[in-house]
Amino acid sequence: MANPLFYAKILLFGEYGIIEDSQGLTLPYSFYKGTLKFSDLDSEFEKESNSNLQKYAEYLTGLVLPNNFELNVAQFKKDISKGLFFDSNIPQGYGVGSSGALVAAIFEKYSLKKYSPETISKLELKELKKVFGQLESYFHGKSSGIDPLICYMNLPILIENKESVDKVSIPKMEAGKGAIFLIDSGMVGETGPMVQIFFEKMKTEGFRKTLKEEFIRYNNACIDTFLKKEMNPFFRNLKKLSVWAYDHFKPMIPESLYNAWKKGLDTNAYYLKLCGSGGGGYILGFTKDYEKAAGMLEGFNKEVIYRF
Template sequence: MTNPLFYAKILLFGEYGIIEDSQGLTLPYSFYTGTMKLSDLDSEFEKKSNVSLQKYSEYLKNLELPENFKLNISAFQKDIKKGLFFDSNIPQGYGVGSSGALVAAIFERYSVNKLVPENISKDDLKNLKKVFGEMESYFHGKSSGIDPLICYMNLPILIENKENVDKVSIPASHEGKGAIFLIDSGMTGETGPMVQIFFEKMKTEGFRKTLKEEFIRYNNACIDAFLKKEMNPLFKNLKNLSVWAYEHFKPMIPQNIYNAWKKGLDTNAYYLKLCGSGGGGYILGFTKDYKKAEKMLEGFHKEVIYRF
C-alpha cells in the first residue's frame, strides 16, 4: 500500500477576501503531513480517526459527484473495516488545512479516474475545486475547496477569483535577512464562528465598502509584488493590510497577539496578518530583518517558512 504524503497548506494572502472575490495565494507547507494507513487500531488516536472516517464515508456515499470525479466508496468502507485511519500531525484549528489534507488523501486514493496533478488543465482545476468544496463542506459548513486543492496539487496556487485558480511559481526561497514566519498563538481557532463574525460584519455597508476598496486592494497588491519579488511595494502594502486587519478584524486576532501586532506596526520591524480564519492557531509575520523581529517577539514560538 503506497502512502502518498499530503502536506499542510498556508494561505499567504486572501483570508476572508477570497469569500468576496479577492485574489489569494497559497503554498504547501511540508512541516506538517498526513497520510492514509491501515493498522490494528491500537492507539486511541487511530481508533478515533477510524470512527470519524466511518461517519464521513456515509456523508460521501450520498454525495452526487460529477462522472469524472466519482469515488469508490465501497473500497473506502472496506478499508475502514480493515482498520484505515488518517495518520496526521497537522494541527487542527490552526489554519493550515487539516481537513483539506484528509479530503485530498481520500480523493487521491479512492477516485475512480486517476488524475496527474502536474497535467491538470485550468478547467479541470476549476471542477476539482468544486468537488473538493462539496467533500470538505462536511467539516466546517460551506467550503471553497481551496484547502484540499492545494494539499492535493502540492503546488503554489494563485486564486484569481471565486471561480478560477491556476498553478503559479513563486520566487525561490534563499538565505537573506528577511523572512516570512509563523507565530503560534498557543490556542486553536474554530473556523465556523470566525466566518460567522465576518458575515455579521458584512451586513454593514461601511464594512463592505472598506473591505472592497481597501482590504482587497492591498491584498491583491501584496500578491502581485510578492510574485514579482518587489519587496518595497510588498512591505508598503503589507503595512496597510496589517493596519486594516488590526482595525477591522480585532475579534479574529488572538488576544495574546494584540500587543505584538501593534508593536510591529509602531516600529515597522515586522508586520503581522491572519493565517486562515484566525481566532487562534498561527499568525503570519513578514520582516526584512528576521533577527531583529525574533528578538522583539521573544516568548512566542516561531517557525520560518520562507527566506529572502
C-alpha cells in the same frame, strides 16, 4: 506511490477576501503532513481517526459529485473496516488545512478519475475545486474547495477569483535577512464562529465598502508585488493590510497577539496578518530582518517558512 503524503497548506494572502472575490495565494507546507494507513487501531488516536472516517464515509454514501466525478465509497468502507486511519501531525484549528489534507488523501485513493498535478489543466483545476468544495463541506459547513485542492496538488496556487485558480511559481528562497514566519498563538481557532463574525460584519455597508476598496486592493497588491519580487512596494502594501486587519478584524486576532501586532506596526520591524480564519492557531509574520523581529517576539513559538 504506496502511501502518498499530503502536506498542510498556508494561505499567505486572501483570508476572508476570497469569499468576496479577492485574489489569494497559497503554499504547501511540508512541515505538517498526513497519509492514509492501516493498523490494528491500538492507540486512541488511531481508533478515533478510524471512527471519524466511518462517519465521513456515511456522508459520502448519498453524495452526488459534480462533473461526473465518482468515489469508490464501497472500497473506502471496506478499508475502514480493515483498520484504515489518517496518520497526521497537522494540528486541527490552526488554519493549516487539516481537513484539506484528509479530503485530498481520500480523493487520491478512491477517485475513479486520476490526475497528475504537473499536467493538470486550468479547466480541470476549476472542476476539481468544485468537487473538493463538496467533499470538504462536511467539515466546515461550506467550503470553497481551495484547501483540499492545494493539499492534492502540492504546488503553490494563485486564486484569481471565486471561480478560477491557477498554478503559479513563487520566487525561489534565498538565504537573506528577510523572512515569512508563523507565530503560534497558543490557542485553537474555530473556523465556523470566525466566518460567522465576518458575515455579521458584512451586513453593514461601511464594512463592505472598506473591504472592497481597501482590504482587497492591498491584498491583491501584496500578491502581485510578492510574485514579482518587488520587496519595497510589497512591504508598503503589507503594512496597510496589517493596519486594516488590526482595525477591522480585531475579533479574529488572538488576544495574546494584540500587543505584538501593534508593536510591529509602530516599529516597522515586522508586520503580522491572519493565517486562515484567525481566532487562534497560527498568525503570519513578515519581516526584512528576522533576527531583529525574533528578538522583539521573544516568548512566542515561531517557525520560518520562507527566506528572502
